[in-house]
Amino acid sequence: MARTTGSDGERTEAAVREAAVNLIARYGYEAMSMRQLAAEVGVQAAALYRYFPTKEDLLFTLMRDHMQGLREAWEHSRPAGADPARRLAAYVRNHIAFHIGRRHATHVSNMELRSLSPDRLTQILRMRTAYEKELRSILRDGAEAGIFSIEDTGLTAMALIQMMTGVIVWFRPGERLSIAEVTETYLSMTMRLVGARMATDTTAPRVPSDAQSML
Amino acid sequence: MARTTGSDGERTEAAVREAAVNLIARYGYEAMSMRQLAAEVGVQAAALYRYFPTKEDLLFTLMRDHMQGLREAWEHSRPAGADPARRLAAYVRNHIAFHIGRRHATHVSNMELRSLSPDRLTQILRMRTAYEKELRSILRDGAEAGIFSIEDTGLTAMALIQMMTGVIVWFRPGERLSIAEVTETYLSMTMRLVGARMATDTTAPRVPSDAQSML
Incomplete structure (x- = not known):
């Protein structure tokens, strides 16, 4: 459920959550890497850690x-x-x-x-x-x-x-x-x-x- | 449910299955490696492939x-x-x-x-x-x-x-x-x-x- 309003940061955070739910549901949490998640969202892995340390x-x-x-x-x-x-x-x-x-x-x-x-x-x-x-x-x-x-x-x-x-x-x-x-x-x-x-x-x-x- | 009877091969296969069920239940299938499974059972990874290619x-x-x-x-x-x-x-x-x-x-x-x-x-x-x-x-x-x-x-x-x-x-x-x-x-x-x-x-x-x- 990515939001269509809000700041860039909010949109990115929503996109990260949505992609994470889908990747975890598909492969399992242990198998998902933050690098894979970043690639899915289209951001650098470092950017993810701003939202989720x-x-x-x-x-x-x-x-x-x-x-x-x-x-x-x-x-x-x-x-x-x-x-x-x-x-x-x-x-x-x-x-x-x-x-x-x-x-x-x-x-x-x-x-x-x-x-x-x-x-x-x-x-x-x-x-x-x-x-x-x-x-x-x-x-x-x-x-x-x-x-x-x-x-x-x-x-x-x-x-x-x-x-x-x-x-x-x-x-x-x-x-x-x-x-x-x-x-x-x-x-x-x-x-x-x-x-x-x-x-x-x-x-x-x-x-x-x-x-x-x-x- | 490791068997206590049977050939060495049967016992190993039963041990592999039991360890696999426990590892997959704990970490998920995608996250489990055959190497990790072999270590858990105490055999070489190559031995696993005899039972499960x-x-x-x-x-x-x-x-x-x-x-x-x-x-x-x-x-x-x-x-x-x-x-x-x-x-x-x-x-x-x-x-x-x-x-x-x-x-x-x-x-x-x-x-x-x-x-x-x-x-x-x-x-x-x-x-x-x-x-x-x-x-x-x-x-x-x-x-x-x-x-x-x-x-x-x-x-x-x-x-x-x-x-x-x-x-x-x-x-x-x-x-x-x-x-x-x-x-x-x-x-x-x-x-x-x-x-x-x-x-x-x-x-x-x-x-x-x-x-x-x-x-």
């Missing part, structure tokens, strides 16, 4: 900004009310929309934790835990209100997050299903998985399941 | 054997009968047991597809598709028999596989939950996700399916 600074910045972006997207889409089913639906929609638009950055964030220094790994894991805690809190509130039936809040949160993030592995725009269709199907699966007992926003009756099966 | 031969062998192992494990655990709920339960149990015991190999198989040549990528993807097709077939049979309610067989299969494989990301033996507890919880979540109308291993009556649908 070390290669690990660059990786950390990419991961931190990814998690901050996810957190901010959730702050904006979180419903005002306390209804657990509505909050869960908003969480699912935001999670899928955010990740489906950032396949490479998600890939990098999930796969390259191994390359962070211990301090920085801790920082990123804290951000992830805070985000996952929001989901656990929704699940727990729903279970306590008798709206959801779940065996284990922590396991259910991990299962849902991995199921949803997994969309980036197989989803390609322009194929059989639109993002909206995928999202609504994942939302239905999520609501059944948590044993949800109330309807939030159905308008049409459900299509019989055998009519939708595709194989 | 190219680095990609090694990667392909690891991935092919992983998928063959998964396929064989499923052949052995697949129930004789046709009951979709029992077949689904067996699929879930086998999938989790297989992957939880092979965290690094699973990681390599999922992350390094990008480094295979087109022909070999096609071979591995065919093996994966065949395995996933088994799940789609169980889901379709269950939907047709009115036992499951699912919107989309393909999406449900992907969602379940990613949810289950995701266990390897967070599960560590010896922590809060045993493998058996994790597996049973994932099985309950799976059965609700597919809207299963029969209990396989619950004692409490199920919530009526219309009360489970919420959208």
